[in-house]
Amino acid sequence: MPSKTHSPAKVIIGTAGHVDHGKTTLVKSLTGMDTDRLAEEKKRGLTIDLGFAYVDLPGGVRAAVIDVPGHERFIKNMLAGVTGIDMVLFCVAADDGVMPQTREHLEIVNLLGIRNGLFVITKADLVDARRLGEVRREVTALLKGTGLEGSCIVEASATTGSGMEEVRELLAGLCRKAPQRGTSGLMRLPVDRSFTMRGFGTVVTGTVASGALRRSDTVLLYPHRRRLRVRGIESHHLSVESVSRGQRAAVNLAGISCTEVKRGDMLVSGEVAALKEGAGRLDCVLDLLSSMPRPLKNRRLLKLHYLTSEVLATVLLRDLREAAPGSRVYARIRLNEPLMMFRGDRFILRDPSVNRTIAGGEVLLPYYSRGLAPAVRDTDFECLEGGGAGEVISTLLSRGGYGVERDTLCIMLNMDCAELDDFLAEEGRFTLVGGRVVKASSVRAVRDAVLSTLSVHHREHPGEVGMKVDELLDRVLGVVKGRVGRAAASGLFRDGVLDELIREGRLRREGAFVALAGHRPEAAGAEKEIEDAILRAVGEGFTATRSEDIERLCKGGADAKRVLQNLLRRGLVVRLRQDVFISAAALRTARERLERRISEKGPIRAAEFRDILGCGRRLAIDILEYFDKERVTIRKGDVRILR
Numbered sequence: 001m002p003s004k005t006h007s008p009a010k011v012i013i014g015t016a017g018h019v020d021h022g023k024t025t026l027v028k029s030l031t032g033m034d035t036d037r038l039a040e041e042k043k044r045g046l047t048i049d050l051g052f053a054y055v056d057l058p059g060g061v062r063a064a065v066i067d068v069p070g071h072e073r074f075i076k077n078m079l080a081g082v083t084g085i086d087m088v089l090f091c092v093a094a095d096d097g098v099m100p101q102t103r104e105h106l107e108i109v110n111l112l113g114i115r116n117g118l119f120v121i122t123k124a125d126l127v128d129a130r131r132l133g134e135v136r137r138e139v140t141a142l143l144k145g146t147g148l149e150g151s152c153i154v155e156a157s158a159t160t161g162s163g164m165e166e167v168r169e170l171l172a173g174l175c176r177k178a179p180q181r182g183t184s185g186l187m188r189l190p191v192d193r194s195f196t197m198r199g200f201g202t203v204v205t206g207t208v209a210s211g212a213l214r215r216s217d218t219v220l221l222y223p224h225r226r227r228l229r230v231r232g233i234e235s236h237h238l239s240v241e242s243v244s245r246g247q248r249a250a251v252n253l254a255g256i257s258c259t260e261v262k263r264g265d266m267l268v269s270g271e272v273a274a275l276k277e278g279a280g281r282l283d284c285v286l287d288l289l290s291s292m293p294r295p296l297k298n299r300r301l302l303k304l305h306y307l308t309s310e311v312l313a314t315v316l317l318r319d320l321r322e323a324a325p326g327s328r329v330y331a332r333i334r335l336n337e338p339l340m341m342f343r344g345d346r347f348i349l350r351d352p353s354v355n356r357t358i359a360g361g362e363v364l365l366p367y368y369s370r371g372l373a374p375a376v377r378d379t380d381f382e383c384l385e386g387g388g389a390g391e392v393i394s395t396l397l398s399r400g401g402y403g404v405e406r407d408t409l410c411i412m413l414n415m416d417c418a419e420l421d422d423f424l425a426e427e428g429r430f431t432l433v434g435g436r437v438v439k440a441s442s443v444r445a446v447r448d449a450v451l452s453t454l455s456v457h458h459r460e461h462p463g464e465v466g467m468k469v470d471e472l473l474d475r476v477l478g479v480v481k482g483r484v485g486r487a488a489a490s491g492l493f494r495d496g497v498l499d500e501l502i503r504e505g506r507l508r509r510e511g512a513f514v515a516l517a518g519h520r521p522e523a524a525g526a527e528k529e530i531e532d533a534i535l536r537a538v539g540e541g542f543t544a545t546r547s548e549d550i551e552r553l554c555k556g557g558a559d560a561k562r563v564l565q566n567l568l569r570r571g572l573v574v575r576l577r578q579d580v581f582i583s584a585a586a587l588r589t590a591r592e593r594l595e596r597r598i599s600e601k602g603p604i605r606a607a608e609f610r611d612i613l614g615c616g617r618r619l620a621i622d623i624l625e626y627f628d629k630e631r632v633t634i635r636k637g638d639v640r641i642l643r
Contacts, residue, residue: 535572
């Protein structure tokens, strides 16, 4: 690839028109390039596949040109080229006038929302002025009621050069008015060609559909999920550092053969690598052509064309058994093969049974997870169409469940992570918890419930260390019931709220227990009496106390067990084995004596340890086994040494 750099074209012009109406000849006259590159095209004088060129227009405007075939048999190639263009260069031959593909191409351009165009009556040298007037009136009538009504119509001949300068001037003016697309959103480049260039390897070409692509970026090849490095980028035979939405690019890829990449594949931002597949369901608004031969029935199987991809798709109409020609309807589309489609993308639907275009649509919301999609009858299509990103997020979160994964939401809304984070901060209604976007009000509700639940628990059970995490969660779910869904509250609690409150210093965690930071366990009333009785029973000497002794002493088995558990958690009493307890103070003394004895004289036997403590042999063994378990000592045969 050349080392010289240049600013790439920022406007994409797509041709349209009936077969043999002079599109390729007109492009060659404008650009000096023959876009018919295939031998079959040159042999038949017929454009079969997409052709690419660029043109430098008056005023320093550079535009890319995509030349599309006009024959009905190559309509899918035409769709691959015209989807994503900024403006259309529409050709109508002066001798033929308006023909079938003229109408279908115009319908497609209109359905795709293209509102910028120039209509050229080509081959003007072949007819007289009267015929030119007739064709002009035909074109004017054809445009009536479309988004291109009122577009400039000019007569020209690429053969004689007549009118070509006016074509160039008008194109330059339209290009200057074309909206700047910017670099926001996740990068997508649908592949329309793949080939090998000697000395460089695999090169793919396409028009950037969103975001920006830079030299040395790591991209994902969808649907193959191959991570690839961008070695270089060209735009119109000139090396560039980056290309953005709406710009043509030839991308040199490392680590893959050109035979492994085909039209319909897509280079996408590495940020979507976490997704297992593309969107399988789309909520859409459809515009049906008035020229449809019959109504569109619910659950009809059609062919969906999007950028360079085409897949079979089932259309589920909302509240309709069938939709009349010319109507505008809401629908969910189920794709037979998932696609990397984002909110705002446009597509075309064709009826494969009659091989004709019947509708165009706009994606209101793509679903990358089946769990996010409600039933069609429960979907608020009006909100999805008329609302901004905030309303879309609110709609998704109102469907229950635990928020939406941040990465998935970025893709659904076509925002990169930084853009989404900035939006969330400015919006204020939503926040991030555990990698998910959730309602800020839900977070506040769960936080308040945690603090209030612990406060009540400490007041009712002042002698307890705190609450077990699972018990606290159960109580919190009961408090927020009706305001926050169970799944959402549980997820918020475990993935963010608890840890955040601990980091803030409002809670403390001790093993499996959580407490308010200022809580100090201290029994009161009847609990205090039981606690004192247990501590007296255990004492501070080297005596073993059993469970039944405690229960008998306290005259209340259930209360005694609960208070005993509190003492164990607070570290005042230690369980040596299942039903044998000793005071923590006595155990500390035993450890000090054991460590001092081993340090001075080496390994110790159980009998000698018994004599040092002045207790029974069974208790001495229990204490030694406890120290083994706590990794203080190691048993070797009949003796212990320090670990």
